[in-house]
Amino acid sequence: MNSKQARFILQSYRPNGGDARDPVFREALEQAGLDPELRGWLEAETRIDSALGAKLTELSAPPSLLDNILAARQAHQSRPFWLRSRPWFAIAAVALAMAGLITYLLTSARPAFTAFVPAAIAHVSGPMEMGFSTRDPTSLNQWISTHGLPAAIPIPAELGKKIGSGVMCSQFQWKGEDIALICFMLEGGRHAHFFVLDASAVDTASLPMGRAYAQQGEWATVSWVEGGHAFVLAAAGDQQTVEALL
Amino acid sequence: MSIDFEILVRDYYQALYRFGLSLACNSADACDLTQQTFALWADRGHQLRDSSKVKTWLFTTLYREFLATRRKAVRFPQHELSEVESELPVQDPRQIERLSGREVMEALEQVDDIFRTPLVLFYVDDNSYSDIAAILDIPIGTVMSRISRGKQQLRALISGQTAEQAQRARTKAREEQVS
Numbered sequence: 001m002n003s004k005q006a007r008f009i010l011q012s013y014r015p016n017g018g019d020a021r022d023p024v025f026r027e028a029l030e031q032a033g034l035d036p037e038l039r040g041w042l043e044a045e046t047r048i049d050s051a052l053g054a055k056l057t058e059l060s061a062p063p064s065l066l067d068n069i070l071a072a073r074q075a076h077q078s079r080p081f082w083l084r085s086r087p088w089f090a091i092a093a094v095a096l097a098m099a100g101l102i103t104y105l106l107t108s109a110r111p112a113f114t115a116f117v118p119a120a121i122a123h124v125s126g127p128m129e130m131g132f133s134t135r136d137p138t139s140l141n142q143w144i145s146t147h148g149l150p151a152a153i154p155i156p157a158e159l160g161k162k163i164g165s166g167v168m169c170s171q172f173q174w175k176g177e178d179i180a181l182i183c184f185m186l187e188g189g190r191h192a193h194f195f196v197l198d199a200s201a202v203d204t205a206s207l208p209m210g211r212a213y214a215q216q217g218e219w220a221t222v223s224w225v226e227g228g229h230a231f232v233l234a235a236a237g238d239q240q241t242v243e244a245l246l
Numbered sequence: 247m248s249i250d251f252e253i254l255v256r257d258y259y260q261a262l263y264r265f266g267l268s269l270a271c272n273s274a275d276a277c278d279l280t281q282q283t284f285a286l287w288a289d290r291g292h293q294l295r296d297s298s299k300v301k302t303w304l305f306t307t308l309y310r311e312f313l314a315t316r317r318k319a320v321r322f323p324q325h326e327l328s329e330v331e332s333e334l335p336v337q338d339p340r341q342i343e344r345l346s347g348r349e350v351m352e353a354l355e356q357v358d359d360i361f362r363t364p365l366v367l368f369y370v371d372d373n374s375y376s377d378i379a380a381i382l383d384i385p386i387g388t389v390m391s392r393i394s395r396g397k398q399q400l401r402a403l404i405s406g407q408t409a410e411q412a413q414r415a416r417t418k419a420r421e422e423q424v425s
Contacts (some may be wrong), residue, residue: 009390011390011397012389012393013395014368014372016372024375025360044339047339048342049368049369051339053369053370055342055345055346055347055350056347056370058317058347058348060260061259061260061263061280062273066255066259066262068254068277068281069255069259069284070252072285073288076414157360169361181355210383240387243385243387
């Protein structure tokens with residue numbers, strides 16, 4: 001590890017020394033022991049971080065907040081037991097089980113989301129006809145809004161920075177569902193492909209909470225569900241390649 | 247698992263309020279987020295099996311409540327296309343001492359959302375990088391990258407603030423000399 005890499009890692013090193021035994025920081029701390037300049041930088045960084053943290057603790061919540069929180073809890077406790085939430089959990093659990101059964105019956109007729117990822121890779125591995133291209137975020141927004149997609153698609157932050165390098169858009173069908181595809185130009189002539197589909201049209205039950213990473217040959221993918229839509233980001237490389245685009 | 251509610255509130259409400267303030271940028275919403283978080287704990291906290299995860303649970307809940315109530319639809323993040331330098335500007339801790347907590351928070355509020363959130367978690371209540379990754383549901387490498395970039399933006403903003411303060415002090419000194 002060189003000092004530049006150590007410096008990057010040590011920027012997340014807590015000034016209270018809480019990370020001193022964390023193996024993630026060990027090599028970086030060893031490097032600081034060997035490099036006087038890095039050691040000096042770390043000492044200064046720790047002082048600055050301590051100062052900033054201390055300044056933020058000067059901001060106190062309004063005096064009434066604590067009383068309000070405790071009073072609300074008191075009011076909740078004084079309600080008749082049948083109106084408190086806990087007894088309703090049993091009813092909610094039954095309703096949830098019923099909803100789960102109905103969902104299962106409905107989703108068993110829907111294609112599995114896990115089947116979409118290989119299909120998406122196959123689509124971008126061959127020749128594609130991209131009907132629209134732009135470098136302008138406003139134009140991209142217009143394309144999105146005129147193709148049946150919600151106004152606010154959560155394009156990952158790092159990927160969003162690539163719009164200025166050029167994006168190409170198209171729609172295609174998969175098992176009767178419309179899929180939006182936004183292709184981002186990356187360095188070295190590579191592309192990142194961002195797929196958007198209606199989450200209610202596919203069975204997403206197999207997706208874990210949060211993001212799901214997968215490797216499909218030379219392609220790395222990350223999938224997630226958010227705000228009623230399912231998203232897949234694919235790029236040639238490995239998991240780090242797609243993580244760097246999030 | 248039973249955790250005394252009042253002790254929990256007293257231990258964490260200030261830190262949660264500061265986190266809520268950094269997200270919502272106003273005290274009233276920060277109070278609402280904090281109250282709502284503890285209300286949810288009152289309802290669901292008993293489901294948490296591992297008491298060592300209480301802090302992460304509270305911060306995650308507040309963050310999700312904020313996201314759920316956020317009205318502003320962010321379509322595309324606003325970023326400079328030019329590469330950000332990897333070296334942090336050198337800063338004198340004495341510059342920070344001259345600022346109030348309110349001024350530091352105002353500087354933080356100008357940092358891009360995506361960098362501000364992990365940065366505030368880093369400074370408020372000494373959350374570790376792994377806590378922050380769990381709260382925000384992002385990879386650890388992304389946490390470190392965003393803290394790094396957040397620090398860059400914050401340092402630049404604070405340098406600008408302290409430069410303004412110094413200029414105001416010089417102007418005031420000149421006016422006093424003239425009078």
